[in-house]
Each structure stands twice: as structure tokens, then as C-alpha cells.
Amino acid sequence: MQLPSFKEVYSGLISTSSISSSDPSWDEGNQLVIEKLATWLKDVGFEVEMVEAAAGKFNLIAKKGQGEGGLLLAGHSDTVPFDEGRWNFEPHALTEANNRFYGLGTADMKGFFAFIIEAVKKIDWSKQTKPVYILATCDEETSMLGAKHFTDNAPFKPDYCIIGEPTSLVPIRGHKGHVANAVRVTGKSGHSSDPALGVNAIEIMHEVLFALMQLRDRLIKEYHHPGFAIPSPTLNLGHIHGGDSANRICGCCELHYDVRPLPGISLDGLDNMLRGALKEVQAKWPNRIEVTPLHDAVPGFECEHSHPFVAGMEQLCQTPSQTVNYCTEAPFLSQLCPTLVLGPGSIEQAHQPDEFLAFEFIDPTINILSKAIHQYCFD
Numbered sequence: 001m002q003l004p005s006f007k008e009v010y011s012g013l014i015s016t017s018s019i020s021s022s023d024p025s026w027d028e029g030n031q032l033v034i035e036k037l038a039t040w041l042k043d044v045g046f047e048v049e050m051v052e053a054a055a056g057k058f059n060l061i062a063k064k065g066q067g068e069g070g071l072l073l074a075g076h077s078d079t080v081p082f083d084e085g086r087w088n089f090e091p092h093a094l095t096e097a098n099n100r101f102y103g104l105g106t107a108d109m110k111g112f113f114a115f116i117i118e119a120v121k122k123i124d125w126s127k128q129t130k131p132v133y134i135l136a137t138c139d140e141e142t143s144m145l146g147a148k149h150f151t152d153n154a155p156f157k158p159d160y161c162i163i164g165e166p167t168s169l170v171p172i173r174g175h176k177g178h179v180a181n182a183v184r185v186t187g188k189s190g191h192s193s194d195p196a197l198g199v200n201a202i203e204i205m206h207e208v209l210f211a212l213m214q215l216r217d218r219l220i221k222e223y224h225h226p227g228f229a230i231p232s233p234t235l236n237l238g239h240i241h242g243g244d245s246a247n248r249i250c251g252c253c254e255l256h257y258d259v260r261p262l263p264g265i266s267l268d269g270l271d272n273m274l275r276g277a278l279k280e281v282q283a284k285w286p287n288r289i290e291v292t293p294l295h296d297a298v299p300g301f302e303c304e305h306s307h308p309f310v311a312g313m314e315q316l317c318q319t320p321s322q323t324v325n326y327c328t329e330a331p332f333l334s335q336l337c338p339t340l341v342l343g344p345g346s347i348e349q350a351h352q353p354d355e356f357l358a359f360e361f362i363d364p365t366i367n368i369l370s371k372a373i374h375q376y377c378f379d
Contacts, residue, residue: 003043003121006362010114011094012036014103018110020057020078020139022295029056030077030138037077037113037136038062044120046134053149057138061155063131064120069159070130071376073369074333075112075343076140076147079105086353100356107345107357112164115344115362119369130377133158140329143296147329154336160309160376161333164343166350166357169364171313171321172341174227174302176234176260178327179270180294183208183278185242187288189251198249202242204288205253207281209237212257215277225262227305228323234260256294260325263300271297301331301339309338316371317342342368 004012018030037060038048046062053059060077082091082104089095091104105111116134133156137146165172185205190198216235224231235257242253261270275291282289302323303310310321321340326347330339344361 004040006114006118007094009040009117010101010106010111012040013110013114014094014101014105015092017092018078018105019081020142021081022142023081026081027142029058031056031058033077033110034058034060034136034138040117041134044117045125046120051149051153053138053145057145059138059146059150060134060136061150062134063156065125065128065131065377067130069157070132071373072133072135072158072161072333072337073116073164074135074137074161074329075109075164076138076329077110077113077136078139078141079108079110080141080351083353088354091355098356099359101359102354102356104355106349106355107166108347108350108355109165109343109345111345111357112343115164115365115369119366119373122366122370123373127378129379130159131156132373132377135333137329144298144329144332147332151332151335158337161337161339162313162343162372163328163330163333163339163341165328165341166343166345166347167324167341168346169317169342169344169361169368170319171310171317172324172328173305173310173321174263174323175300175327175330175341176228176262176325177265177267177298177300177331178258178260179267179274179297180256180258181274182292182294183255183257184290184292185253185285185288186290187249187251187253190249192247192249195249198251199285199288200249201253201288202250204281204285205240205242205255207284208255208278208289211277211281212237215273219259219273223262223265225264227302228262228325230325233262233265234325236260261300263302265300267297267299298327299331301328301334303334303338303340307338309340312375313340313342313372316375317368
């Protein structure tokens with residue numbers, strides 16, 4: 001049987017659209033790309049199962065070898081939407097130029113599965129003692145539905161997990177979480193010539209902003225993690241809009257903000273802090289301030305620096321592990337086993353026009369994956 005080449009697999013992944021988005025006009029299923037991946041994995045000797053996590057949204061679970069434990073190689077099968085007017089290359093085609101592969105998902109991160117398959121093709125499996133697993137999830141770019149569904153229903157427990165997000169092949173042992181909320185203030189509009197006729201939502205929002213900035217300062221003062229370049233949680237006031245005319249009392253104002261909690265800060269505890277910060281303002285203005293999440297919150301993640309898995313992968317990669325501020329599926333998959341984030345390409349390419357993966361990552365990535373499989377699945 002003629003196995004597909006590395007480039008053929010890469011091209012097939014990129015050319016099969018699998019966008020996930022909170023905007024229904026963009027949101028797609030991922031069944032077609034999962035079916036392609038399933039075929040290729042069966043061709044290289046994996047047992048494969050497709051699991052429907054929601055309507056039209058699938059996880060793929062693949063296994064090669066017998067026994068307990070082993071290594072899980074994980075990634076997500078979806079991509080973000082794109083602005084075609086800002087791309088110089090076709091987003092849904094693999095274009096080779098400038099010693100790079102261009103296309104939506106080349107770095108973040110459908111291309112990772114092509115590296116796994118290429119590594120698997122080069123391994124002598126005769127002395128395998130523990131299984132290697134592959135997980136391809138759905139909806140990482142939106143709700144992280146796939147990772148949550150797998151963690152809640154995991155049919156096995158690996159010893160270790162590597163998530164192949166683009167880290168420039170640097171092992172990532174920890175990252176902050178992400179919480180994003182909307183604060184909506186409903187006032188009462190009226191003619192600006194008589195402020196007593198209305199309730200100005202912008203003025204109430206001013207009080208909300210003051211309370212949130214006090215909370216921001218409290219987070220900086222009370223929480224510290226020396227393992228992060230920015231060692232405290234951050235609170236960012238990202239978007240605000242209110243009113244429609246200079247001569248009208250503002251009847252509605254909405255703020256979007258996010259918080260990046262450190263590992264160890266519980267989402268429930270953080271939510272209590274956020275709501276506590278607004279308690280006095282809400283009491284002063286009853287039924288006028290509403291707080292709603294913009295998406296499901298993601299907790300922080302950390303694999304202890306002293307864990308042998310961290311040391312083993314640092315030695316294998318010849319690179320010290322680091323921490324980062326962006327989010328991955330690690331907080332969920334790490335509930336099953338020690339987890340690191342490690343993959344080809346740069347995070348700077350993620351969610352960008354003309355997303356690409358530089359050729360310089362190809363051979364080192366295949367080499368690292370091969371060594372990791374040998375280290376954790378062979379005698």
C-alpha cells in the first residue's frame with residue numbers, strides 16, 4: 001500500500017475547511033477533516049474511533065500498541081475564520097513559497113497531525129511496550145468542547161500528553177487562563193438639556209470602571225508567580241461603547257474586559273472576586289448592571305517544573321521549558337496526566353493573515369516526536 005507523503009497529508013488537512021466560530025455564519029463542522037485523518041491513521045496501523053461531541057463536531061481518538069499508560073499526542077482540528085482580503089495566498093490550500101508552507105491551520109495547528117504521521121512511518125514498532133495515542137479535538141478555537149468532552153469521557157489514561165500547539169519547539173509547562181465578560185449598563189435616555197430626566201449609563205459605567213481598576217490593582221498585589229514573565233494576573237479593559245449622540249442622555253453602555261488568571265486561581269474564586277468588586281455599584285444602581293460571560297472561561301495550567309516529564313522533554317528538545325500567556329487545551333487534558341505544550345511553528349503566526357510554517361521546523365519536529373514516542377512507549 002502506498003502511504004501518502006508528508007506534503008500530501010499536510011495539503012489534505014489544510015485544504016479541508018474546518019472553521020469554528022461563535023458567529024454562526026462562519027461556524028462549520030469538522031467531520032470531513034476528521035474522516036481524512038482517520039483514513040491516514042488507519043493506513044499506518046492505528047485503531048481509530050470518531051466520537052461526536054456535538055452535532056457535526058467530532059473528536060478523533062486513535063491508538064497504536066497495547067498495554068497501559070503510554071503517550072498521548074493531541075491537537076485541535078479546527079481553525080479560526082479568516083479575512084480573505086488580507087491574505088496573499090489561498091487560505092484553504094497549501095502553498096509552498098519562501099521556504100514556508102502557507103495556509104489556514106499550517107501553524108495553528110492542523111499541520112501537526114502531518115508531523116505525527118510522518119514520525120510514525122519512520123519508527124520500528126517491533127519493541128513497543130506501551131501505546132501511543134492521538135487525539136484530534138473539535139472547537140478549540142471557541143468553546144474547547146472537544147477537549148472537555150474527551151476529558152469527561154476518556155477511555156484510557158496515558159502516562160503523559162504533548163499538545164502540538166505552535167511553540168517554536170520550546171516545551172511549555174504552564175500558561176495563564178482566560179476569562180472574558182461583558183458588563184452592560186442600562187440607563188434611561190432623555191434630552192441632554194435636563195439630566196434629571198434620565199439615568200446616564202456612561203456615568204454608571206464610570207463607577208464600574210473604577211471598581212474594576214481597583215480589582216486589577218488588588219490582583220497585582222495579592223497574586224504572584226515568579227515563573228511567568230508577567231508574574232501577576234492581568235485585567236484588560238478591551239472594548240467599550242455607549243450612547244449615540246452628544247445631545248442625548250446615554251441609555252446603554254457596554255464594556256468588554258478580560259482577565260488572565262495565574263495557575264492555581266480557581267475560576268469560581270475569580271468569578272466571586274469579579275462580582276464582589278461590582279457589588280457596591282450594583283447595590284447603588286439595582287437592576288441596571290448585568291455581567292455575562294463572552295465565552296466559557298479557561299483556567300490556568302501548570303506542570304510542575306520539577307516533574308520528571310518536564311526534565312525529560314527539556315533534555316530531548318535541548319531547550320529549557322517556559323511559560324506563556326496564551327491559552328490551550330492543557331488545563332483539561334492535564335486532568336488525565338502530566339501535560340506539556342510543544343509543537344512546530346510560531347504562535348506569532350496564529351490567527352494571522354498569510355499564516356505559515358517555516359521549513360526549518362520540519363525535520364526537528366519529526367525527530368522530536370520520534371524520540372518522544374521511543375522514550376515513553378518503548379523499553
